[in-house]
Amino acid sequence: MAFWIASSPHNHEQSETSGLMRLVIYATIPGIFAQWYFFGWGNLIHISMAIITALVAEFSILSLRGKKIRPQLLDGSAILTAVLLGISLPALAPWWVTIIGSLFAIVIVKQLYGGLGHNPFNPAMAAYVMLLISFPVQMTQWQPPLSLLAIDLQFSDTLSLIFSGYTPQGYSVEQIRTHVDGFTMATPLDTVKTNITLGLTVVESMESPVIGKHFGIGWEWMNVGFLLGGLFLLTKKAIHWTTPLSFLSSLFICSFIAFILSPDSSASTMFHWFTGATMLGAFFILTDPVSGATSVKGRLVFGALAGLLVYLIRKFGGYPDAVAFAVLLCNMAAPLIDQYTRPRTYGHNVGVKK
Amino acid sequence: MESVIERIHKGHFSHFHGGIHPPEQKFLTCTKPIASAQIPEQLTIPVRQHIGQAGDIIVAVGDKVLKGQALSASDSPMQLPVHAPTSGTISAIKASVIPHPSGLSETCIIMKPDGEDTWCKRKICPDYELLSKGQILEKIANAGIAGMGGAGFPTQVKVGTLAKIEYLIINAAECEPYITADDLLIQEHSPTVLDGIKILDHLLAPKNILIGIEDNKSKAIDTLKKATADIEHIHVCVIPTKYPSGGEKQLIKILTDQEVPSGVLPSSLGIVMQNVATCFAIADAVINDTPLIKRVVTVSGQALEKPQNTWALIGTPVGFLTQNCGYKNKQHKHLIMGGPMMGFSLSNDQIPVIKSTNCILAPSEEEIASPYSTGTKEVECIRCGQCADVCPAQLLPQELQWSAKAKDQQQLTNLNLFDCIECGACAYVCPSQIPLVHYYRVGKAEIRQQKLLDIKAEKAKVRFEARKKRLEREKIARAEKHKKAAEARKARMNSGTSEAKTEKSAVAAALARVKAKKAQSSTDKNASPQESGNEQVSDQKSQVANAIARAKAKKLAQKAQLTDVQTPKNDSDTTKVDTKEASAKPKSENAPVTDKKAKVAAAIAKAKAKKLQQAKKTDDSVAKLPETKTDNDVNAALTDVKETAASPAQDKKSKVAAAVAKAKQKAKAKADAKAKTDNPVELTAKSQAKSATAKKEASPTPVEVIEVVEVVEESDSISAELPKQSAAELKKAKIAATVAKAKQKAKAKAATKNKTEKPTDLSSDETDDSISKKQEKPTSNNDNSANKELTAPVTKNSIKAKAAKLTKAPKQSAEELKKAKIAAAVSKAKANAKAKKLAKQSQTESNSENSEQKDDAKANEASASEIKKARIAAAVAKAKAKKLAADATKSQTSE
Numbered sequence A: 001m002a003f004w005i006a007s008s009p010h011n012h013e014q015s016e017t018s019g020l021m022r023l024v025i026y027a028t029i030p031g032i033f034a035q036w037y038f039f040g041w042g043n044l045i046h047i048s049m050a051i052i053t054a055l056v057a058e059f060s061i062l063s064l065r066g067k068k069i070r071p072q073l074l075d076g077s078a079i080l081t082a083v084l085l086g087i088s089l090p091a092l093a094p095w096w097v098t099i100i101g102s103l104f105a106i107v108i109v110k111q112l113y114g115g116l117g118h119n120p121f122n123p124a125m126a127a128y129v130m131l132l133i134s135f136p137v138q139m140t141q142w143q144p145p146l147s148l149l150a151i152d153l154q155f156s157d158t159l160s161l162i163f164s165g166y167t168p169q170g171y172s173v174e175q176i177r178t179h180v181d182g183f184t185m186a187t188p189l190d191t192v193k194t195n196i197t198l199g200l201t202v203v204e205s206m207e208s209p210v211i212g213k214h215f216g217i218g219w220e221w222m223n224v225g226f227l228l229g230g231l232f233l234l235t236k237k238a239i240h241w242t243t244p245l246s247f248l249s250s251l252f253i254c255s256f257i258a259f260i261l262s263p264d265s266s267a268s269t270m271f272h273w274f275t276g277a278t279m280l281g282a283f284f285i286l287t288d289p290v291s292g293a294t295s296v297k298g299r300l301v302f303g304a305l306a307g308l309l310v311y312l313i314r315k316f317g318g319y320p321d322a323v324a325f326a327v328l329l330c331n332m333a334a335p336l337i338d339q340y341t342r343p344r345t346y347g348h349n350v351g352v353k354k
Numbered sequence B: 001m002e003s004v005i006e007r008i009h010k011g012h013f014s015h016f017h018g019g020i021h022p023p024e025q026k027f028l029t030c031t032k033p034i035a036s037a038q039i040p041e042q043l044t045i046p047v048r049q050h051i052g053q054a055g056d057i058i059v060a061v062g063d064k065v066l067k068g069q070a071l072s073a074s075d076s077p078m079q080l081p082v083h084a085p086t087s088g089t090i091s092a093i094k095a096s097v098i099p100h101p102s103g104l105s106e107t108c109i110i111m112k113p114d115g116e117d118t119w120c121k122r123k124i125c126p127d128y129e130l131l132s133k134g135q136i137l138e139k140i141a142n143a144g145i146a147g148m149g150g151a152g153f154p155t156q157v158k159v160g161t162l163a164k165i166e167y168l169i170i171n172a173a174e175c176e177p178y179i180t181a182d183d184l185l186i187q188e189h190s191p192t193v194l195d196g197i198k199i200l201d202h203l204l205a206p207k208n209i210l211i212g213i214e215d216n217k218s219k220a221i222d223t224l225k226k227a228t229a230d231i232e233h234i235h236v237c238v239i240p241t242k243y244p245s246g247g248e249k250q251l252i253k254i255l256t257d258q259e260v261p262s263g264v265l266p267s268s269l270g271i272v273m274q275n276v277a278t279c280f281a282i283a284d285a286v287i288n289d290t291p292l293i294k295r296v297v298t299v300s301g302q303a304l305e306k307p308q309n310t311w312a313l314i315g316t317p318v319g320f321l322t323q324n325c326g327y328k329n330k331q332h333k334h335l336i337m338g339g340p341m342m343g344f345s346l347s348n349d350q351i352p353v354i355k356s357t358n359c360i361l362a363p364s365e366e367e368i369a370s371p372y373s374t375g376t377k378e379v380e381c382i383r384c385g386q387c388a389d390v391c392p393a394q395l396l397p398q399e400l401q402w403s404a405k406a407k408d409q410q411q412l413t414n415l416n417l418f419d420c421i422e423c424g425a426c427a428y429v430c431p432s433q434i435p436l437v438h439y440y441r442v443g444k445a446e447i448r449q450q451k452l453l454d455i456k457a458e459k460a461k462v463r464f465e466a467r468k469k470r471l472e473r474e475k476i477a478r479a480e481k482h483k484k485a486a487e488a489r490k491a492r493m494n495s496g497t498s499e500a501k502t503e504k505s506a507v508a509a510a511l512a513r514v515k516a517k518k519a520q521s522s523t524d525k526n527a528s529p530q531e532s533g534n535e536q537v538s539d540q541k542s543q544v545a546n547a548i549a550r551a552k553a554k555k556l557a558q559k560a561q562l563t564d565v566q567t568p569k570n571d572s573d574t575t576k577v578d579t580k581e582a583s584a585k586p587k588s589e590n591a592p593v594t595d596k597k598a599k600v601a602a603a604i605a606k607a608k609a610k611k612l613q614q615a616k617k618t619d620d621s622v623a624k625l626p627e628t629k630t631d632n633d634v635n636a637a638l639t640d641v642k643e644t645a646a647s648p649a650q651d652k653k654s655k656v657a658a659a660v661a662k663a664k665q666k667a668k669a670k671a672d673a674k675a676k677t678d679n680p681v682e683l684t685a686k687s688q689a690k691s692a693t694a695k696k697e698a699s700p701t702p703v704e705v706i707e708v709v710e711v712v713e714e715s716d717s718i719s720a721e722l723p724k725q726s727a728a729e730l731k732k733a734k735i736a737a738t739v740a741k742a743k744q745k746a747k748a749k750a751a752t753k754n755k756t757e758k759p760t761d762l763s764s765d766e767t768d769d770s771i772s773k774k775q776e777k778p779t780s781n782n783d784n785s786a787n788k789e790l791t792a793p794v795t796k797n798s799i800k801a802k803a804a805k806l807t808k809a810p811k812q813s814a815e816e817l818k819k820a821k822i823a824a825a826v827s828k829a830k831a832n833a834k835a836k837k838l839a840k841q842s843q844t845e846s847n848s849e850n851s852e853q854k855d856d857a858k859a860n861e862a863s864a865s866e867i868k869k870a871r872i873a874a875a876v877a878k879a880k881a882k883k884l885a886a887d888a889t890k891s892q893t894s895e
């Protein structure tokens, strides 16, 4: 009769990576709900497609690499990646965009680098950027909020749009994006950006129908949804508070300074916080542990850098939103940040501290 | 800034980084009193239970021992004795599994208790203040007290520190989730614990005594506070519960806000920390004279029916304790010694309790699942950083883990792996369930291993270097010795003893021979002019010409040496042409001219031969045989030249032809001395015998071997002709032989060092004289001899070889000698032809040659008797040899 020999510690918190992932996935629900409420079924369809593709891709790669399939397939990381990608895509983007995106995210960005824990880039964001660069037309066909649409967009309509490009009634995506007044509607960020280049002030652009009462119809609520999810994660200690905090404050400070300097051409701080993918990025993407910095100090730097980059790209860059780019750039910087933000080991360099 | 004490009074504590809050399980045991010790069937007492060396066992198998009796003795601070926990008999002393994570076996004393539990004699000491510090320390050491919190560091070393102590910290934190041993000890035995603290106070005289205790032990805190209320400098510090606040470094940080620098003992900061149980043991030892033979052990875990704290004798098998507590896990036994965070699994339940055992954990499967039942759930690290958040040492466990898996020892060291206290906090929180601590243990072990190997390699390197140096030294010493020996020899030679004389004469002889050889060519020339007496000028001229010719020959020889194999052919070709020329005018009046030329050529040939000889110095005797031949030839040359001059034209012709071949033969012999064997040559010689000359004429570019054969053949025929020649010629030959013999003798003598009886007998008086003269005329010039010494070994070798050859010489027939002579002459003739060719290149040379020819012609005609000439020539040669050997230029003998 054998005795068990195990290495200490013998007890464990009973937390699991898969549980962590599941928690994060649950936390996206408020945001997704808001997205569904304001923009219809599009993203939900994309999310489901992305999940299926991701799982299939993960399965094939894992079996090719001869890894244990079950635990890794169900660790939730692939699903999370798919969900995040699905959320980020334009609601009416064609179906193949999602497929290509998830395949790219799982096969190339994640597995080719060695699988979970080894990917230097956030797979969802890397895929997003790849898609944006490869298919700029499809990737910028943002669907305006349902309330602004001239036509009623049902689930079947959306499905058919995604798969064929036309609703059963024969409307194309372009037509759907057209406002009753005859102009194509863009995202609030886009709108503001275009208006500023047209010489309008931010205040004037805020009158645009897409923006609505606050910072963009639908977008504000989506961000609120993700903020809620993020706060939930924080209370659950599934993510660390450092990155979101430093990211949001950095973005706040940047936009605040700019706003003080030239209020006419700079959007308000809250506008920056509650449009685009700010909250999604803050709580769900930048907090991705694998591609982020690890130490507390490192995370602070990481978040701050991301905030700065987001602001700079939003303000000066060619693309409307910047979270994906900022995240990728920060991912690249993460190892370096880690290198320089190593905590002082207990008992080392004691003299420096005193 | 508020002082540490003020802060503590306010209840403000600093924090160490990280830490975790594993679920508390103290309620299992903390309310139950400590059960009294039971005596098991058998006790296993490891001789070494602490950090340090084992004591020397002072009992033998079969000995009856009393309770408290020492079983081992110590004579150094890091050695601690062990004692008999009860009375009984020593049943064995053998290696047994000790409580250690590795499951190692070490020497243990196995004891059979007699159940009497009789004490040995004790000396109760009610007032420890009467004892000196040294006495107290001795008592502590003799009681075998080691840190009882887990590490097991010898206590008397810790409290015997000479450093000025500011804080004495009593560690009652007990942060492991299950353990309540110290808690209960304080609750039940606070007076004794306090006595222990006071003894330590007495020993160390610290400014403050801080008792660190976690806030989850309210009863113990109350007891302590009550007990210490009247002692001003003892502060009970109630610290927040957090794992691992019981770690030494962590507790120091919490209480004093100081960090113990890496690799330094806390005493350097003026801090000493002692465990509560240790304090109890100290008090027991000092006051009651009771060695450390029992301790409180928490036996806990949900697999037990009645988990409790119990007194356990050191050496009690773990299984005995769990049985007493109602162990019900029959299927999958999983026992942990120590807490769940830092304890280690036991491989069986007969492992004994030792001084540092504070807990035996028998968890149920739900409580602590074993990886063996569930399979490892380890997945890849997701870099979540939770481990780094909780690490009390502020390490980066995830990076450590990465490097440990990659076996990157350098990086592990850079990441301060050795500052890891193996608290297990990181592994506890890791969502990927990576057994981080396990990786670190392996990593640490590997690095230690590597270090050992490095040290070994370093040692090996040092050894190797030392060896190299030694060899170098020996080499130098050898060289030195040789030098000294050489000097000694020199000194000896100059000392004038008979031995020295012998040596000197040997060297001198060798020198003389060398010089003689060198001088021969000029001697050849000198012979006839000296005869004519008044034609010194032309003689000189001829010498000049000779010198030029030789120089040219040398140059050619050098070239020849470079173009090894081809050169002989070239030579033979040119010589052939010359030979034809020579044979074109066989009976002409130019005969003397040819003769003269032959002489010059002989010089050239000799020069070449010497060159080649030098090149082949290292070759073996096979290579030396041709050399010797050459010498013979050279020696004979003197007479042969004249012989050639006088001999009929046909003879000459044939001789010249032979010379061509001979030269070739020599060249070849020297070029590949090893390959050359006489037998094949002779075999072919017979087959080619009849058509020798014809073939030679017919084939302008024959194979060398065949030519060589022809040479042999021809020289044979020539020697056959010789007897028919005139008496004068015979005489000449004889004289030449004498000369040669004389030289041979000289050589033989040099080589065999005065053993040359036979040669002396054979030689004529004249030569004897000359030899004795040579012997008597030592090399007066020391420098000269010294110079020659360098070449001496080489020359000696050749001398020996020659001597060997020459001892045979007397047995050889005159015919053979003659043959050799003729061969030499032939080679000269060939060389002569070459010289002629060379002479054509410059007019002055040819002029001088002309004059030489005239001289020679005159000499030939003028000489009445050729015998005389030959003799004189020989004499001159000898004289010159002597002269050169003595290095005296003026004293020319007038012969």
Ligand code: SF4
Residues within 6 Å of the ligand: B387, B390, B391, B392, B393, B394, B395, B397, B419, B420, B421, B422, B423, B424, B425, B426, B427, B436, B437
């Ligand atoms: S085991 Fe080592 S690395 Fe892990 S938390 Fe403890 S000290 Fe840090």
Ligand code: SF4
Residues within 6 Å of the ligand: B380, B381, B382, B383, B384, B385, B386, B387, B388, B397, B398, B401, B426, B429, B430, B431, B432, B433, B434, B436
């Ligand atoms: S806790 Fe585990 S998964 Fe997280 S970073 Fe540390 S080792 Fe990796």
